[in-house]
Amino acid sequence: MYRTHTCGELNLAKKGTKVTLSGWVHRSRDLGGMTFIDLRDRYGLTQLVFNMDTNAELCKQARSLGREFVIQVTGIVTERSNKNLKISTGEIEIIVDELTILSSSVTPPFTLEEKSDGGDDLRMKYRYLDLRREVVRKNLELRHRMAMETRNYLSSLNFLEIETPVLVNSTPEGARDFVVPSRMNPGEFYALPQSPQTLKQLLMVAGMDRYFQIVKCFRDEDLRADRQPEFTQIDCEMAFVDRDDILDTFAGLISHLFKSVKGVDFEQNIPRMTFNEAMERYGCDKPDIRFGMEISDMTELVKGKSFVVFDSADYIGGICASGCAEYTRKQTDELTAFVQKPQIGAKGLIYAKVNADGSIKSSVDKFYSEEDLKKWAELLQAKAGDMIFVMAGPKKQTLNALNELRLEMGNRLGLRDKNIFRPLWVIDFPLLEWDEESKRFYAMHHPFTSPMDEDMEYFTTDPGKVRAKAYDMVINGVEVGGGSIRIHNSDVQKLMFKNLGMGEEEVKRKFSFIMDAFRYGAPPHGGIAFGFDRLAAMFAGLDSIRDVIAFPKNNAGKDVMLDTPGPISQEQLDELQIKTIKKQA
Numbered sequence: 001m002y003r004t005h006t007c008g009e010l011n012l013a014k015k016g017t018k019v020t021l022s023g024w025v026h027r028s029r030d031l032g033g034m035t036f037i038d039l040r041d042r043y044g045l046t047q048l049v050f051n052m053d054t055n056a057e058l059c060k061q062a063r064s065l066g067r068e069f070v071i072q073v074t075g076i077v078t079e080r081s082n083k084n085l086k087i088s089t090g091e092i093e094i095i096v097d098e099l100t101i102l103s104s105s106v107t108p109p110f111t112l113e114e115k116s117d118g119g120d121d122l123r124m125k126y127r128y129l130d131l132r133r134e135v136v137r138k139n140l141e142l143r144h145r146m147a148m149e150t151r152n153y154l155s156s157l158n159f160l161e162i163e164t165p166v167l168v169n170s171t172p173e174g175a176r177d178f179v180v181p182s183r184m185n186p187g188e189f190y191a192l193p194q195s196p197q198t199l200k201q202l203l204m205v206a207g208m209d210r211y212f213q214i215v216k217c218f219r220d221e222d223l224r225a226d227r228q229p230e231f232t233q234i235d236c237e238m239a240f241v242d243r244d245d246i247l248d249t250f251a252g253l254i255s256h257l258f259k260s261v262k263g264v265d266f267e268q269n270i271p272r273m274t275f276n277e278a279m280e281r282y283g284c285d286k287p288d289i290r291f292g293m294e295i296s297d298m299t300e301l302v303k304g305k306s307f308v309v310f311d312s313a314d315y316i317g318g319i320c321a322s323g324c325a326e327y328t329r330k331q332t333d334e335l336t337a338f339v340q341k342p343q344i345g346a347k348g349l350i351y352a353k354v355n356a357d358g359s360i361k362s363s364v365d366k367f368y369s370e371e372d373l374k375k376w377a378e379l380l381q382a383k384a385g386d387m388i389f390v391m392a393g394p395k396k397q398t399l400n401a402l403n404e405l406r407l408e409m410g411n412r413l414g415l416r417d418k419n420i421f422r423p424l425w426v427i428d429f430p431l432l433e434w435d436e437e438s439k440r441f442y443a444m445h446h447p448f449t450s451p452m453d454e455d456m457e458y459f460t461t462d463p464g465k466v467r468a469k470a471y472d473m474v475i476n477g478v479e480v481g482g483g484s485i486r487i488h489n490s491d492v493q494k495l496m497f498k499n500l501g502m503g504e505e506e507v508k509r510k511f512s513f514i515m516d517a518f519r520y521g522a523p524p525h526g527g528i529a530f531g532f533d534r535l536a537a538m539f540a541g542l543d544s545i546r547d548v549i550a551f552p553k554n555n556a557g558k559d560v561m562l563d564t565p566g567p568i569s570q571e572q573l574d575e576l577q578i579k580t581i582k583k584q585a
Contacts, residue, residue, distance in 0.1 A: 008044025288477030
């Protein structure tokens with residue numbers, strides 16, 4: 001037996017007990033005739049004591065130990081004189097009488113403390129060492145608790161956890177697929193699933209009624225803080241339901257997770273907002289509603305004053321930032337530069353300050369009188385000490401820029417507290433998006449999303465007006481989940497494919513399996529998928545999902561620990577009948 005207890009469970013109740021512990025040397029301190037070692041395992045730290053006066057050889061052996069040596073010790077639990085109440089074992093220590101080195105260690109490339117001196121690349125290269133740090137390990141423990149609570153909650157509602165294949169067919173209308181060559185079928189390829197979408201619909205056709213899966217998904221897309229090439233979803237589907245059934249069920253799941261894992265209560269009756277309302281009030285379809293600073297349409301109010309920037313603009317909008325009237329020219333210039341970044345694309349930024357005496361000073365005083373500016377303040381409910389920011393241009397681009405500015409001001413003013421959570425359902429998305437370059441419609445969610453019943457009249461005459469029975473859950477400005485009621489009628493599905501510019505042959509080639517299944521009686525059904533990594537990062541108070549994944553990829557899609565992706569041998573290529581071509585410079 002390597003241990004009788006872990007390094008996190010001993011306390012004064014075990015005083016006088018002989019115990020055996022095993023773990024890693026976390027730190028060592030030599031104090032004259034005494035040596036103290038903090039022994040670490042997954043469960044905590046325990047202080048070990050070696051006394052030169054009572055056992056010089058053992059003490060010398062302890063002093064030869066380096067950081068991260070794996071050792072086994074046996075000794076007596078005693079009460080510490082200098083207690084450390086910050087840790088669970090801080091009232092006791094072990095007087096060691098036996099020491100065995102189980103494994104030695106070279107010096108780690110970075111310190112395994114809460115605040116490590118290792119950069120991201122170094123920590124990812126030695127991820128197995130990084131995972132020894134308590135702060136990282138706790139993220140995985142949190143993720144585990146979330147997974148268990150998800151399974152318990154959904155199982156209590158009669159959901160079945162059902163696995164679906166990882167080798168599937170290529171999925172259109174989404175991101176790029178990762179493809180896998182088939183040796184037994186030369187020239188043919190599997191794709192790794194971007195989601196189990198059609199498979200979970202087939203499970204509803206099969207009568208499974210309620211399905212869920214905590215499932216790996218794969219998308220070959222450019223990466224950022226909340227994206228990885230492989231990621232995890234809480235994937236769910238239900239039969240004989242409408243939209244309200246789905247929203248109520250999964251509001252319950254999210255409420256349960258926050259309560260059981262975070263100890264946070266919020267109303268299960270999560271507010272709902274239409275897509276159009278979200279865009280008009282916040283400039284995006286995933287608004288952060290922890291704070292106000294909503295966008296106001298100023299187009300009609302400000303036009304006609306000979307200010308060509310406004311008079312020639314399609315849309316003019318503004319926000320009011322409380323308490324910012326004291327901003328300096330340098331600060332307003334910084335904000336102007338911020339909204340002019342290429343990824344935001346605003347041409348400029350107009351501002352107006354409401355002074356303490358109620359007077360208003362703006363960057364466009366040449367064109368707007370004091371009375372004009374007071375109407376601005378009235379529209380945006382600006383009071384003394386506030387600052388109004390205004391942008392103009394094409395409506396979609398300007399709303400996006402105002403959204404980015406709103407979030408930036410929320411950060412600067414401390415309005416985006418990570419310990420406050422404000423969930424929201426965004427509903428009534430457009431079913432289709434028009435792409436000007438290809439001159440065709442694309443599905444805003446996916447081609448199996450059901451149109452709103454009341455919009456069916458537009459499906460053949462004006463598809464761009466059709467709203468979808470789709471919904472996203474947004475928490476603190478992050479889309480954590482999304483889904484829809486599905487099309488279960490073959491005729492409607494065919495019309496959807498037609499609106500997407502897909503001919504009969506293409507539909508038959510890509511979707512014959514699901515169209516055939518619908519011929520045998522498909523129930524009304526719908527579902528949702530939550531980004532499990534995003535939820536875990538939010539619960540942990542982190543901005544990047546990499547920190548809640550055991551072995552993540554970097555922003556180039558590489559695992560620097562495994563050194564993958566990498567080349568394969570010519571023999572493997574020959575067996576798969578694949579020839580690689582060097583990219584021309």
